[in-house]
Amino acid sequence: MPNKCSVPGCTGNYRTGKKIQVFSFPKDGDALNKWLRAIPRKDFVPTSCTKVCVDHFDASCIERTTSYTDPRTGRVIEVALPVPRLRPGSVPTIFPGCPSYLSISDHNTRETPDAKRSRKEASQLGHAVEESLASKEAEQERDRFSSLEELKACLQVVSVSPKWTVIHKEEC
Numbered sequence: 063m064p065n066k067c068s069v070p071g072c073t074g075n076y077r078t079g080k081k082i083q084v085f086s087f088p089k090d091g092d093a094l095n096k097w098l099r100a101i102p103r104k105d106f107v108p109t110s111c112t113k114v115c116v117d118h119f120d121a122s123c124i125e126r127t128t129s130y131t132d133p134r135t136g137r138v139i140e141v142a143l144p145v146p147r148l149r150p151g152s153v154p155t156i157f158p159g160c161p162s163y164l165s166i167s168d169h170n171t172r173e174t175p176d177a178k179r180s181r182k183e184a185s186q187l188g189h190a191v192e193e194s195l196a197s198k199e200a201e202q203e204r205d206r207f208s209s210l211e212e213l214k215a216c217l218q219v220v221s222v223s224p225k226w227t228v229i230h231k232e233e234c
Contacts, residue, residue, distance in 0.1 A: 067115035070103055071159035074115030084113035085148055096153045114154050116146065123152035131180075136187030 065084050066075045073079025087108040088094050125147050129140040207213045
């Protein structure tokens, strides 16, 4: 049986309500106090079974994918998580059915300078790798021969090393 949402007025995972993802209260004292201050419930003491559903968090607080940047190629690999998780420092801020002043969105949506720099470097490195691979393919295509006639034509135009001996026979 899924855990029910502990926010007043919410029917998440109740028999009559919709089935939805729930999150446990944080174990960290500071984060727990932020959650308790945010949830409009008087003298509330959470237990290990007390949960808050995904409806009470802003969409930017929930991670549905994870990514990895390959340090050698700079390619970013992104994979969907089987179970969504909360970003660190997330606090429930959406409380439908409660006064609007209780549903305050105070999350910071700006990307940190280090994260932005890393993202741009990875993107630029990825573009450089793609250009390098395209250049390599073009060069290999230019230097490739599909017939002996093409090789003969190339040897007549290009000067070869004096160590090579090139014999031209018109009979072939």
